[in-house]
Amino acid sequence: MTTATATLDRPAQAAAAGEGRIGLRANLRHIGALSRRNLLQLKQDPESMFDALLMPVIFTLLFVYVFGGAVSGKGHQHDYVNYVVPGLMAMMGMNISQAVGTGINDDFKKGVMDRFRTMPIARSSVLIAKIVVELGRMMIATAILLVMGFALGLTIHTDVLHLLAAIGLSAVFGASLMWIFILLGLTMRTPQAVQGVAMLVLMPLQFGSSIFAKPTTMPGWLENFTKVNPLSNLADAARNLINGGPVAHSVWMTLAWAVGITVVTAPLAVARFRKKT
């Protein structure tokens, strides 16, 4: 290697970039520009917001009025509201984060990914921008869920801070799940396949948890499964943060899962993104 034997004009621009590393500020600016792109896409394609806008409405109505009576006794549906709405917060995060997988898969069908990957930006910034926007969608879904909950009689037995903690915890856990779905989206061939696999995994995890019913009413083997299911931890944590009750174990377990999932899947997803041709 020969140092600085530039045979071309205009080396200044490149030299200024040092060895081509991307600084934190530049990285944040890139994530901002890419997040803006994802937001503009939503604006152009408002139907893609349907899941975030309608799912919380349909799920609260469905579960409170169809199962609420069965769980808490006819006429006592509102007792079930305080049980199921915090659980739905956990579920909502999971369902919204699933969309990131189909989105990223779809992106690769188009040439724009090639452009991003030939530009001087950190490759992770494309993925992080996706997560930023999905977190925004998750917050909207959660807000609608809470409005529905309050309309159906949800009461906060603790305080606003605890409620915000529950929301924050769902967001952190949801963000960690997104890495799994990004990995899935980068691995499967079609968006349909991503959705198919995601459903297969999501259904047992969602229903085999404490989200909808008390695990103590389930057979022993299923009760044991719910105990190791991170969604139960999150649902219990959100429930106790809103209704009052011991939170330490479930909160720590949820955070541990979130960190664990991110540490394992985020580097895999970025590596996969880098290599994908």
Next chain:
Amino acid sequence: MTTRLSTTKGSAVEVRGLVKHYGQTKALDGVDLDVRQGTVLGVLGPNGAGKTTLVRVLSTLIRPDAGTAVVAGYDVLKQPRQLRRVIGLTGQYASVDEKLSGRENLYMIGRLLDLSSRDAKARADALLERFSLTEAAKRPAMQYSGGMRRRLDLAASMIGHPQVLYLDEPTTGLDPRTRNEVWEEVQRMVADGATVLLTTQYMEEAEQLASELTVIDRGRVVANGRVAELKAKVGGRTLVISPSDPAQLAAMGAAIGDAGLDGLGGVQTDTAAGQISVPILTDAQLTSVVGLLAARGFGIAHIETHLPSLDEVFLAITGKKAESQDGSASASADGPAAGSAHDKQEVTV
């Protein structure tokens, strides 16, 4: 400090022994090529020759199995981050975000290239103007015509003032008018001093835009040189004669063939076109043929000589016909669909 590699003097792209295999398929099988700074190198080859793989390696999208490539002084494998600052890529498929408007696309790319918000806006507007997209600036790109998309794609590649621009089959699938628009833009970029590596399967395109050519086939370079040099390699001119009386076509062909003129190539009789083609090397041969026909009393309706087309160059070099063998103009207008139809008629000599 930035470390740049020295290349052969004046080379903006230097590729040596590049290999990329996909299982049994040798997409690149030891490719060497150079693009001199400020020039356009045409990389010519049929579908599957390895052109796109080459561009993807040179733009850091895939890693080669072996070989080296230095672009604008940066090693593709060792300095991909620096390299990405100095290249622009316009792919076979428009690489813009279809859901975003033209302006939003260009603005986003400006921001990703570290322009300030104001500079990114100004640069986007200037390029929209230059590529005649100002009117459509606010519409989502998915509503653009094929040519507008390709122009937007070119504009997007130009935002960072790339030193080296890769154009991967930039006019595939475009109609003739749009194709001409894209050609004009490319010519303007070159006039502004850009170094361009252009891949194409259309002879006419290579002839229009490139000063030098590298012909590749099945991952290997089969020929390279200046366009005129390559043509000369294939041989001299072809003499094309139409008799006044089409019924005399066969007799005329036989007369030239049997005359045993010194050094004359094989005579071809094209009944459908009513023409006889004779490869000739010298002016003397031309005179002899015409003299012969006059002496035998054949009437000549039309006579012309032409230099070999690049299709003929390809045929002569690779021993098989290029996909667009029947006149590159119509083939390039028809795009890839027509190209694959020609595939079936491919003749292996």
